[in-house]
Amino acid sequence: MAKTLRLILGDQLNYQHSWFQKVDESVTYLMMEMRQETDYVPHHIQKVVGFFLGMRNFSEELKSAGHQVLYFTLDHSENRQNLRDQLDFLISKEDFTRFEYQLPDEYRLDKILKDICEKLPVPSSFIDSEHFLTSRDFLKDFFKGKKTYLMETFYREMRRKYDILMDGKEPLTGQWNYDHDNRGALKDKKILKKALIRPKDVSEIVALLKKSGVKTIGSVDTEKFPWPTSRAESLEVLAYFCENLLPTFGLYQDALTTWDPYLFHSRLSFSMNSKMISPLEVVQTVEKYWYQHQDQISIAQVEGFIRQIIGWREYMRGVYWAKMPEFGEMNFFGHDRKLPEWFWTGKTKMNCLSQAIGQSLDLAYAHHIQRLMVTGNFALLAGIHPDEVDQWYLGIYIDAIEWVEITNTRGMSQFADGGIVGTKPYVSSANYIKKQGNYCTGCAYDSNKKTGHGACPFNSLYWHFYDRNREKLEKNPRIGMAYRTWDKMNNKTELLKQAELYLEQINDL
Ligand code: FAD
Ligand code: SF4
Numbered sequence: 001m002a003k004t005l006r007l008i009l010g011d012q013l014n015y016q017h018s019w020f021q022k023v024d025e026s027v028t029y030l031m032m033e034m035r036q037e038t039d040y041v042p043h044h045i046q047k048v049v050g051f052f053l054g055m056r057n058f059s060e061e062l063k064s065a066g067h068q069v070l071y072f073t074l075d076h077s078e079n080r081q082n083l084r085d086q087l088d089f090l091i092s093k094e095d096f097t098r099f100e101y102q103l104p105d106e107y108r109l110d111k112i113l114k115d116i117c118e119k120l121p122v123p124s125s126f127i128d129s130e131h132f133l134t135s136r137d138f139l140k141d142f143f144k145g146k147k148t149y150l151m152e153t154f155y156r157e158m159r160r161k162y163d164i165l166m167d168g169k170e171p172l173t174g175q176w177n178y179d180h181d182n183r184g185a186l187k188d189k190k191i192l193k194k195a196l197i198r199p200k201d202v203s204e205i206v207a208l209l210k211k212s213g214v215k216t217i218g219s220v221d222t223e224k225f226p227w228p229t230s231r232a233e234s235l236e237v238l239a240y241f242c243e244n245l246l247p248t249f250g251l252y253q254d255a256l257t258t259w260d261p262y263l264f265h266s267r268l269s270f271s272m273n274s275k276m277i278s279p280l281e282v283v284q285t286v287e288k289y290w291y292q293h294q295d296q297i298s299i300a301q302v303e304g305f306i307r308q309i310i311g312w313r314e315y316m317r318g319v320y321w322a323k324m325p326e327f328g329e330m331n332f333f334g335h336d337r338k339l340p341e342w343f344w345t346g347k348t349k350m351n352c353l354s355q356a357i358g359q360s361l362d363l364a365y366a367h368h369i370q371r372l373m374v375t376g377n378f379a380l381l382a383g384i385h386p387d388e389v390d391q392w393y394l395g396i397y398i399d400a401i402e403w404v405e406i407t408n409t410r411g412m413s414q415f416a417d418g419g420i421v422g423t424k425p426y427v428s429s430a431n432y433i434k435k436q437g438n439y440c441t442g443c444a445y446d447s448n449k450k451t452g453h454g455a456c457p458f459n460s461l462y463w464h465f466y467d468r469n470r471e472k473l474e475k476n477p478r479i480g481m482a483y484r485t486w487d488k489m490n491n492k493t494e495l496l497k498q499a500e501l502y503l504e505q506i507n508d509l
Contacts, residue, residue: 198236332419
């Protein structure tokens with residue numbers, strides 16, 4: 001009798017995949033918690049717990065719908081802890097005659113699975129994961145022959161293709177992008193709304209990780225795990241977002257404040273990256289909600305949110321498949337410094353970094369501008385090796401999976417790709433951080449001071465970065481102005497000296 005084994009990876013919890021539309025007695029689904037995945041980088045404990053809990057919920061749902069599932073917990077006596085050994089073991093033990101898998105999102109897993117399939121004793125095949133709006137190679141083909149991949153061009157194509165916020169062939173209201181309306185600084189904490197959190201007891205999984213000796217970073221409240229780990233919970237978070245957070249999402253999405261870690265952000269990245277909900281359904285739900293509430297919500301809020309998903313998220317995935325594996329090696333500036341020790345503890349006198357890192361360690365979450373303009377900005381100014389930066393980002397966030405982490409970190413944030421993802425490096429002095437919120441108030445450093453005792457390190461490091469990378473950046477038309485300003489400055493020597501001093505003492509900042 002034909003017997004098929006189908007693999008479901010931890011980030012393939014797609015309840016709507018065609019595989020699950022009918023029950024087939026000849027098919028068994030395989031899900032496993034494995035050391036291969038817990039150990040390839042030190043992950044935040046909430047990330048491992050989130051994936052395991054999501055997988056367990058998914059397997060229960062499949063079973064209650066009548067599907068056959070083989071689920072291996074981390075401590076299962078027959079768990080071989082890696083894909084190759086587990087498949088060899090199961091195929092011979094249970095006499096499977098065929099193996100099937102969904103295309104993985106990561107290059108690493110894609111390679112492992114291709115290698116395994118070449119040597120399997122049974123025929124194998126793969127199917128699309130049916131999650132993204134485009135195929136793996138769409139972006140590569142779309143920009144064929146072009147040196148740069150402009151996100152905005154891709155984004156407009158997605159709007160047209162999926163008829164989102166469109167009026168025929170034109171954008172609704174005639175304007176494609178409202179980015180300029182999305183930069184408000186938060187002045188009043190009274191307007192903040194609490195995030196929707198359904199706390200869960202995860203003590204059993206945490207005890208399992210401890211017992212198994214899995215090395216993790218960060219902390220978890222075992223009785224109040226805050227992340228959605230099922231489709232139903234994810235949909236609830238989405239509905240809450242539409243009703244409560246969407247009206248001011250765009251306006252304050254770049255705010256940096258100690259008042260609240262989530263602000264008006266959706267907290268949906270883990271739900272989407274694990275595929276419990278799809279990007280298209282998120283975007284269509286938000287669009288529909290807006291059409292029904294146009295009198296209360298401006299289009300700038302909605303467009304800003306939709307752009308993040310069908311624009312940036314989808315674009316990053318396309319860049320990943322167009323540029324891997326070379327992308328993972330890129331180091332445009334030749335940066336080689338080690339990450340300061342306080343990235344792993346949050347113990348630095350720089351309030352912005354202490355807030356963003358502390359929050360990341362406590363919650364496995366930081367919003368986009370904390371990632372880009374606080375931690376990422378510092379790492380780039382200080383010349384940290386992109387491998388070190390990548391490893392940190394890949395471990396620390398609940399939503400960190402390589403296809404979206406590396407493109408954002410090495411590409412957008414560290415400009416290590418020399419300008420594939422972004423047209424110029426995202427760097428700033430203290431000015432930007434000060435303008436965006438209240439981090440500088442109460443900081444041990446003075447945001448207005450550039451040199452001397454107590455001067456904010458961002459101020460001198462900013463010019464040090466431009467000065468040392470002059471040859472690589474001067475010809476960039478978006479940067480020339482910075483060099484004209486630098487050339488006119490009369491305290492260059494003091495600034496560079498100050499920066500050198502801070503770099504020497506980087507672990508004590
Ligand atoms: P919201 O602000 O509510 O945005 C809605 C959704 O838009 C997000 O859930 C996400 O799916 C999508 N989105 C927004 N910006 C981006 C972006 N630049 N790239 C891809 N999708 C985006 N996102 C990840 O999902 N995983 C990562 O590992 C990751 N690493 C990052 C590393 C750096 C250095 C930077 C600058 C950004 C990174 N991002 C990553 C993008 C972004 O910061 C997160 O998606 C977002 O903070 C998640 O929170 P949210 O769901 O509340 O997002
Ligand atoms: Fe960060 Fe400098 Fe502001 Fe302190 S003064 S919070 S180090 S930008």
